Amino acid sequence: MKNLQPNLCIALCLIVTLVSAQESMELTAKDSIVKSSWVAGLGINIVEDTATPFGDTFLKIKDTWNTVPYPSSISIARNFSNGLGIKAVGSYNKYKVGKLIDGQINMAERDYYAIDGMVSYDLNKIFGETGWFDPFLQAGAGYSSIGDIGRTTGNAGFGFNTWFNDTWGLNFNTMGKWGLKEGDTRQIQHSAGVVYRFGVEKELSKKGEEHLALIEAMKKEQQRVQDSTDAADRAKELAKRMAEEQEASRLAAAEKDRIEAENKRRAQIENEIKNLGKIYFAFNSSTLNSESKSTLTQLATLMEATPTITLEVASYTDSRGPASYNLALSERRVKSTIDYLLEKGLSQDRLVPKAYGETNLVNECDDNTPCSETKHKMNRRSEFVVMRFLAN
Structure with missing residues (x-):
């Protein structure tokens, strides 16, 4: 105890000197x-x-x-x-x-x-x-x-x-x-x-080397005093950090499970929509046939069961005719497609219309390639892409 007091006084004197001459703690x-x-x-x-x-x-x-x-x-x-x-x-x-x-x-x-x-x-x-x-x-x-x-x-x-x-x-x-x-x-x-x-x-x-030696000696003594006074605080902080890391690990695992479940559900829904297929139109027409209406009815039912998804409804034409006319025709097709889904009770904000005209052909049937009517029909379509999905 008698030895501790002089040592403590020396340490305090060094700290006071350090504070009063802070500029000397840095090289210039x-x-x-x-x-x-x-x-x-x-x-x-x-x-x-x-x-x-x-x-x-x-x-x-x-x-x-x-x-x-x-x-x-x-x-x-x-x-x-x-x-x-x-x-x-x-x-x-x-x-x-x-x-x-x-x-x-x-x-x-x-x-x-x-x-x-x-x-x-x-x-x-x-x-x-x-x-x-x-x-x-x-x-x-x-x-x-x-x-x-x-x-x-x-x-x-x-x-x-x-x-x-x-x-x-x-x-x-x-x-x-x-x-x-x-x-x-x-x-x-x-x-x-x-x-x-x-x-x-x-x-x-x-002189710089002498200054550096002085700085290192002062820092070493300061660190020794600091280490002797905050060992318990470091142990407490370590225990707290370990608890926080364990909690973070638990939350990360839970979040991973949630994301995996969400991705699985999204993949399932996208697969169901894909299996419904596309709807097709007659040449120069935007009128839905009975087969298309049946497909859209199934799509509306699926969306009603999953109210957290938003779809892009994209409509196209084949390559025959002027591009400007085909763009307008695809706009009428996407409108008739969405209007039918609205009639089935879906809200407008869940359907995003996109009209692409004769772009994005699914086969080789462009203006320079003769094709059968069956091949041209493959381009006269409306198709559906999941834009947003939120887990329940």
Whole structure:
């Protein structure tokens, strides 16, 4: 008893601490960092192609920078968990008249195309993750076409991404491009644009792992206290659930028996109606003959004995004559059929008339197939389908 009291106090203190610091019970975006991802970018690029771009002309933007007033750079990159990344960039620009190009004033406008491939390294792997600021170094090679004159370059530079969230951010970078062929000049290419990150894989930061360990310890203690106080309630709930399951099983069995009985009764009634057969009409007639009336009388008797069924009464014609006329004829046939059943005491709401004209022939006797009168008669019919059945 003496040992129980200190343990209980410790447990209560932990619970109070848990309630007062509820936010610490959940990991947040600050606890995780991007492990690897794809990054697509779209932006503008600026090319400085003086003979000595890092010389005294470096800050003479008006004289040396070439750009176009619309998106002119597209990139795709894959960044890996070890900090390395690979990147491909395509860019377009124009060398403007009057700009300093290769140490001389440019006299004719020239198109600039470039494709570059780089390997990058995320400097956060050295300085620590910030979650929103990603500086990097990059190096690689590329090919530039300037006024249809190409040059292969070795590239090196730096840049950074700033992330607004896990998906969207901005990219800024500068890259020096040295011509590999003797006599080629050096270029500087700057770019800025929007980047979209996808295929993101995340992992916990060091602080996130510590936070997770704390959460798991608190939850474990909370669960231990909860388990020790509600064991009896769980047993009671288990007994209640077992009783409910037994009752549900009994009701399910009863419902199954009821449905089986209902289906059996429905099948019996449908079979009795089927055995009565169809009623047939003379050519171009909607008048019931004595045989049809006898069949309908038996049908009315059967329906009176089973007041929970509703029938579709469907009437048809053979294929001879215009389709519009045959449709009207089938409407007269279904009316005479239903009128007779109404005379026998059935209510209108238990009979659903359907007139189909010369559609749904029961044999091959269409407009293109000659048939005997006996075969044509098989299509001049009214038939009955159970639409609704309710058990007594």
